[in-house]
Every structure is written in C-alpha cells, then in structure tokens.
Amino acid sequence: MTDSEPVLAELEPTTGERLLAGAAEMFREKGYAATSTRALAARLGIQNASLYHHIGGKEDLLYRLCMVTLDDVAERFAQVLDVQRDPSEALGLLATGYLDQALRDRDRHATMLSELRSLSTDRRAEVVGRRDENVARVQETVIAAQAAGQLREEIDPKYLTLALFNLLNWSIFWFSPDGDLDRDELGRILSSVYFDGIRDRAQDETNTPEGGARCA
Amino acid sequence: MTDSEPVLAELEPTTGERLLAGAAEMFREKGYAATSTRALAARLGIQNASLYHHIGGKEDLLYRLCMVTLDDVAERFAQVLDVQRDPSEALGLLATGYLDQALRDRDRHATMLSELRSLSTDRRAEVVGRRDENVARVQETVIAAQAAGQLREEIDPKYLTLALFNLLNWSIFWFSPDGDLDRDELGRILSSVYFDGIRDRAQDETNTPEGGARCA
DNA sequence: GTCTATACACAGATAGAC
DNA sequence: GTCTATCTGTGTATAGAC
16 A cells, blocks of 8 residues: 555545546636647646546546536435425525535536537437436426425426526626625525515515515 | 619628628537637638638637627617616516527527637627626616615625526527527516515415505 | 638647657 | 657638639
8 A cells, every 4th residue: 555545535636636627627718629638738737648548538528527517416406305394495405505516616517517519419418418307306396395385386397497597507607706795695695586586575564464574 | 883782671691791690600509619610611601711801810700799799788778778767667678678689699699608708808808898888787777776665775786687697698598499488488487586586475465455466 | 702722730639668 | 647759630811813
C-alpha cells in the first residue's frame, strides 16, 4: 500500500476527477464545441495526447458530466421523498434542494442543461431519459399536492412542474456566488413566488377571519 | 426599376435575410461553434465562399441576430408602455408580449440567450447592454406596481424581475409549436403562476366577504 | 452575386517511446 | 501515466474568374 492510494480519505483529486471538473468549467465558459482538448489538457498541465489515457474521446467527458449531475439530483430527491411528508412541503424541499445543488455545481448543471445537443443520439436519449425521471419525481409530488387540495387544480400538473423548472433552471445561468444574494435566499424568494405569486394580498388581512393567514 | 426590387411588397426574402434565418435555425440546433459556414452555405444552396459577399465573418451573423432580436423586444415593450396603464396590467402585457414574440421566433431568441458567450468582448458588451435596457423596462414597471400597492413589497424588485425572466426564458428552450399547448395558453399559465402562485386558495372563498375574489 | 480553387490554422485522435 | 511526433479531417476565410 502506497500513499498514492489513500484508503480512508481522498487527499488529492485524481487526474480523472480534475479532468471532469476542468471540463465542466470550460464547457460552461466557452461551450463544448468551442473547448479544444488541447486547451483542456493545458488546464491540467498535461499534453493533449495524455487525456486519452483517461477518456475514450472528448464526448465521454460531456456524457459523464451529464450523468453524474443527474445522479446527484436523483439522490437528493430520494432523500426528500424517502420520508413521509405533506406533499406541498415535499415539493418545497424538492425545489430548494434542486436549486441548492445546481447553484453549488453551476458548471456541471449549466453544461448538462445547455450542451445536451452535442451528445450522440444514443447518449443524448439516455441522458434525457434520466433527466425525465427526475422531473417525474417532481410531477408526482405536484399531483399528490393537488389531490390533497394544496395546489390549484385547474392547471395541468405537467405545466405546474414545467413552471417550477423554468424558475429554477434559468437561475443557474445568471446566479453568481459573488452577488448580493446567497443560494438560500434565492431559494426562499423563488419558492415564495412559485407558491404564492407576486401579487400583494395585504388588504385581505383586515377582512379574513384568521387575519389573512391563508392568503399570506 | 426592375422587378427584383419590389417597392410595396417583399415577395421573396433576400439572400441576406435567408442567411440570417438559416443561421438562427442552425445555431439553435447545433450551437454557434458547431455550425460550420460550409453547412450554412449548403443550407442556402450556395458555396461557402459566397457567404462572404453578404457578411464580413461568421461572427457577424450571431451579432446581427442578437441585435435585431433585442430590438424587436424593445419595440414591443415600447408599444405596451406608450399607453398609460395600470402598472400591474402593463407588467402582465410586457410578460405575455415578450413570451409571444420569443416563442414565435424561438430560433433567434434561443440563440441570443445561449450563444452570447461566443461574441467578441466588445460586441458581447453591446448586446448585453441592449438586453439590460429591456430588462430595465420591466423592472421599472415592477417598481411602479409595488408603489401602487399591487405587488408584494418585501421582495426586492430586482428579484421579482429576474423571477419573471426565469419563468419566460426557459420556456423558449422546451416549448414546441407541435405540443398540446399554444403560445397564448402558455402565456396565461405562466402569468397566472407569476402573479398568483400555485397554492390553492379555494377554501377562502367561503370566508372572505367578496367571495374570495381577491384571492382567486 | 456566385463560382472554383486554395491557403492556413487547428481540431480530435493515434503510435509508440519512456 | 505522460511524453513527442504525427496523421487526417475540417474549420474560416481569401483570390480571382465569370
């Protein structure tokens, strides 16, 4: 056993891991097609040819990136849904959990969302299938919350789900950790807009028996 | 005067116009970097070299595409804002107008939104500046609506505005005119979610004096 | 306004030494 | 696991005839 194979702790990322992280960063900045394998290799301090010891081809990087990213989301969703909860509470946790993870790993998530089209047909279908599984978990929760009388039923759950991903996904492209808003605050704002809308209902406070609690 | 220069009607698009439309379509499908000038020329039925009679370089296409798209939005916004209106009504019209236009011209809008990074620094700054002007029109309207007591004031207008563009922009990437939802229906759904949220408030109908009208 | 021919840079990928 | 050297295809763009 040598110290290049730590057993209990990964003290340093392997070249394979650094490669994937570097690819995510460059793919996000310049796009997949505009990122050359030479530039990617240079970023790791190795030669272009050395990359091919770790990957079969450039496309492998994009494919792996997409898959691990979607797996992470699936795992996060499972953690929320493994516990018996009120459906609308579960929906809120799915939303904030997804956003939290996506904003922590913006490079990978943005790449997954915008560079899918560069994958081969087969791999793209596989990735889209896995993404749709995650979306399905959310949609099932929306449906449960509608059945529980918690969400408006006159809108097709499919579109309530799409509206949520609209709200969350586009944030990944403009959010900056250096901005005046942190991940949690953005999650609270978007959840609040999603569930309650932006209309001011303050005037109802004086009219409803409970002091407007249901409308707030 | 020859019939190749119609005065009152453009019977056929010029090669320059076909070029811009073809570029938008291909940039959207494959991305700017992955679209070769040869493929673009082939799409118009001409040789690669012939393109350079119409443009100075490939990047010109992306730049022009972005600018005309943002100009169209600016014009649409101006039409809404030139009329004196209730601020929240104006906001609704800005939202549905923007979405309508973006979904009619998905190729150009999607390209503008996702391929900005491929522009040179100077041109990118110019495009971003023009985009920000459009966003500013919306944010001003949000602020006016807050001041009029129509929108929740505890959320920074900046984020109310971003939430709206989240909701609208991501739709451009998944909307299909062949789907079971048309542009207007999507506009109504997203506006409804944006203004009123997805929470069911039906139970208040039996409690509020006005029959729940304010909460519906 | 479109063509043929071509220049030249750079892409992804491989062979084989160390 | 990384290197040097290299193959081959394709990219954007230009020159100059028609």
